[in-house]
Amino acid sequence: MLMKAYAKINISLDVVGKREDGYHLLKMIMQNIDLYDVVKVEKRKEGITIGCDKAYVPLDERNIAYKAARLFLDIYNIDGGVEIYINKNIPVAAGLAGGSTDAAAVLKCMRDIYEVDASDEELMALGLKIGADVPYCILGGTALCEGIGEVIAPLKSFKDKILVLVKPNFGVSTKEVYKALNIEKIYKHPETEKLIAYMEVNDLVSVSRNMKNVLENVTIRNNTVIKKIKTKMINLNALGSLMSGSGPSVFGFFDDMLTAQRCYEELKKDYNEVFITRTI
Numbered sequence: 001m002l003m004k005a006y007a008k009i010n011i012s013l014d015v016v017g018k019r020e021d022g023y024h025l026l027k028m029i030m031q032n033i034d035l036y037d038v039v040k041v042e043k044r045k046e047g048i049t050i051g052c053d054k055a056y057v058p059l060d061e062r063n064i065a066y067k068a069a070r071l072f073l074d075i076y077n078i079d080g081g082v083e084i085y086i087n088k089n090i091p092v093a094a095g096l097a098g099g100s101t102d103a104a105a106v107l108k109c110m111r112d113i114y115e116v117d118a119s120d121e122e123l124m125a126l127g128l129k130i131g132a133d134v135p136y137c138i139l140g141g142t143a144l145c146e147g148i149g150e151v152i153a154p155l156k157s158f159k160d161k162i163l164v165l166v167k168p169n170f171g172v173s174t175k176e177v178y179k180a181l182n183i184e185k186i187y188k189h190p191e192t193e194k195l196i197a198y199m200e201v202n203d204l205v206s207v208s209r210n211m212k213n214v215l216e217n218v219t220i221r222n223n224t225v226i227k228k229i230k231t232k233m234i235n236l237n238a239l240g241s242l243m244s245g246s247g248p249s250v251f252g253f254f255d256d257m258l259t260a261q262r263c264y265e266e267l268k269k270d271y272n273e274v275f276i277t278r279t280i
C-alpha cells in the first residue's frame with residue numbers, strides 16, 4: 001500500500017505553559033503543504049524492515065516509522081510484520097514534521113492492511129505515544145493544536161495559498177530549542193484568534209502580516225541565516241515570512257506564482273533545498 005505523507009508548516013506557534021514532565025503547552029495553527037514523502041507499507045510474515053532513498057535517514061528502531069509499526073503490532077496483538085519503504089522528499093530535522101508524518105502514514109496503512117477496526121481518534125492516541133506532532137499528522141489539513149500538540153480542532157480549510165520554502169543547510173534539535181526557551185521572556189505572543197478569523201475569510205495578506213512563532217527567536221539566536229532568509233523573502237515581495245516549528249525551515253506566502261517563482265530562483269542561488277508549493 002502506498003500513501004503520501006504530507007509536511008506541515010506552523011502559521012503560528014505559541015507556548016502558553018509547561019507541564020511537570022517538561023513538555024511545553026502549545027497553541028499553534030498547523031497547515032499541511034503539498035510537499036510529501038511517499039510511504040510504502042507491505043505485509044510480511046514477521047519483523048519490521050525499513051528502507052529509504054536517502055542515506056541520512058536511520059533505518060533501524062531510531063526511525064519513527066519503525067516505532068509506529070512496532071507499537072501497532074504490539075497494541076493490536078498482531079502476529080505478523082511489515083516492510084516499509086520511504087521516498088524522502090521532506091527535509092529532515094527541519095520543523096516540517098517529516099518523521100511524524102511518516103509515522104502517521106505507517107499507522108494508517110497498517111490499519112488498512114491488517115484490517116483493524118480503529119478510529120482516527122484511537123490512532124491519534126497511539127500516535128501521541130510516538131511523538132507530539134503525530135496526532136495532527138494523522139488528521140492533517142488546517143488545525144488548531146493545543147495541549148502538547150494532541151488537542152486538535154480542525155479549522156476551515158486554508159488551501160491553495162502559494163508559498164516558497166527554504167531549508168537552510170543544517171538541522172535543529174526540537175528538544176534543544178524547547179530547552180533553550182525561557183517562557184517568562186516571551187515578549188510577544190501570536191494573536192491566534194485574530195489569525196484564525198483572517199484565515200476564515202481567506203485574507204492571506206493579514207495572515208501573512210500577523211504570523212508569529214515564539215520559537216523563532218530561540219533558533220535565530222544560533223542561526224542568523226534564518227533572519228537573512230526572512231529578510232530576503234520580504235525584499236522579494238513575500239506577503240510575510242516565518243520559521244516553521246522549531247526550525248530551521250523558513251516559508252513565505254505570495255500573492256501570485258510569478259512573484260513566488262522569482263523569489264524561488266533567487267533563493268536557489270544560495271540554498272540547495274528550496275521549494276515552491278501550496279497549502280492543501
Ligand SMILES: C[C@@](CO)(OP(=O)(O)O)[C@H](O)COP(=O)(O)OP(=O)(O)OC[C@H]1O[C@@H](n2ccc(N)nc2=O)[C@H](O)[C@@H]1O
Nearest residue numbers: 022023024095096097131132133148174175178245246247
Ligand atoms: C515544534 C513542533 C511544532 O509543531 O514541531 P517540529 O519543529 O518538530 O516540526 C512540535 O512541537 C514538536 O513536536 P515533535 O517533534 O513531535 O516532538 P516530540 O518528538 O514529541 O518531542 C521532542 C522533544 O521536544 C520537546 N517538546 C515537544 C513537544 C512539546 N509540546 N513540548 C516539548 O517540550 C520535548 O523535550 C521532547 O523531548
Ligand SMILES: Nc1ncnc2c1ncn2[C@@H]1O[C@H](COP(=O)(O)OP(=O)(O)O)[C@@H](O)[C@H]1O
Nearest residue numbers: 062063064092093094095096097098099100102
Ligand atoms: N522517518 C523519518 N524521517 C525523517 N527523520 C527521521 C525519521 N525517523 C527518525 N528521524 C530522525 O528524527 C529527527 C527529526 O527529524 P524530523 O522528523 O524530520 O524533524 P522535525 O520534527 O523537525 O520536522 C532527525 O534526527 C532524524 O534523523
